[in-house]
Amino acid sequence: MANSKKSLGALVRALEKRVQIDEKACYAASFDSMKYSFMPEAVVTPRKEAEVGKVLELANTYGVPVTPRGAGTSRTASATPIEGGWVLDLSKLDKIVIHSMQGQAQVQAGAVTAAVQQRAEEAGWFYPPDPSSKKYSTIGGNIACNAGGLRGAKYGVTRDYVVALRGYLPTGEGVEWGTATRKNATGYNMRDLWIGSEGTLGVVTGATLKLVPKPETRWTVLLAFPDEATALTAVEVLLESKVLPSICEFLDRNAVKGAEAFTGKPVFKGMPERAVILLELDGPAVLVREEKKRVLEWAKRWAEAFKPSRNEAEAEALWAVRRACSPAMFRLADSKLNEDVVVPLDKQVKLMQEARKLENRYKLPVAVFGHAGDGNLHVNIMYRREEPREVKRAHQAVEALMKAVVRLGGAMSGEHGIGLAKSPFLSLQFSPVEIQAMKAIKDALDPIGILNGRKIFERTPLWELRPVEHQFPWDRS
8 A cells, every 4th residue: 555655646736636546436436337346546536637647647557447427327347446456437528519510519528418418409409429428428438449339220330420539648748639620631530449448548538529410309219029030021111112211110029018018017918928019210301201102011020019209299209118118127037138239131130039049048038129220239138236156157148149149240239339348259359360469559659558458358257356456666766
């Protein structure tokens, strides 16, 4: 502890009003949505972007691990301070400025996603990325894991809307990647390298985001299918017809069963436990009317039943089924491993078949829901945390799932990132040469390895990790 006093003293002298070292503050920053707690030594909450650079400069001087953090909504433990050290809380850097003529938003890293969307819509614009945590998650966190969301089928993910970034290297030096222009063919594309790097290459403090015109209207329909294969095959047929829904959400029968138990209402009366598709169209009214006709014709051919919305209130009522999915999962068991895997669109039926194999092989409930319009399905492996055998089987099932996803030509994460939760499986996705190339980039930008250490590349399973308090190179001088 003696060595750490020197670095902590330097931090307090430089940023006294921004530093918290009490147990309550440190515990609150010790975990994210994965709920694995590793205590930091201090929590620093900058109010100015330059203070982020100062924190990193000090950390680099003394060799202190730093974990960047927004709202802590990460599902992969990417905001967990596994190495202790300092947590860099960016949530107070939350300015939002809309530039209507440019169709852009200038935002700081701590700006909440939903707040950016609201400000954009007030100005007649639209910011499409909408992760399910949008009421809490921050733009910095969205950039760190390249967050997606429900609208990915039509609008893409966070990367598609980041025009430029600014922030600080692990050494504390300020950088800007990209410019607030419509075009830029100058130098290496370091902007995209940072997006999705989970805070391991630098700390984003601000971004220029692209906005698009606000859709004139929207229309929603909920459809029931006898089984998962029929529902997902129907989606393939719809997409092949060139209808591009803004949202295309899938719920398997286990997810619907949980939602019905959670809400106390059947999704479709007299039709229990059907697979469900929730579809939304948006855009100019004339285009939505035309696509609506084609969707209804498709629905009559493929669906057992469907509920179209006639107004906004009815659309919101239909959305209640999808919003119930996550909490409803806990009707199946008290714990879950939520894997945001993504496969080619024509492999979604096979992915569902793999999910059923996992359920039968490991004797655990497996519920699948997610974004069928872009192949990003969330496989929820449910288990009872007080049953050690179920815990073990659940983690074995995750590894089997990752192998199946890679075999199908997919990716282990569509929007949550790797963090610590999926890092043991990285070698399933990438060859040794590819992993070494990524590590070389990390070493070049973070030569002493202070920033969000062990994320992405850690081989030990998260549930076997133990805190390593003060077992890092404090006070190299």
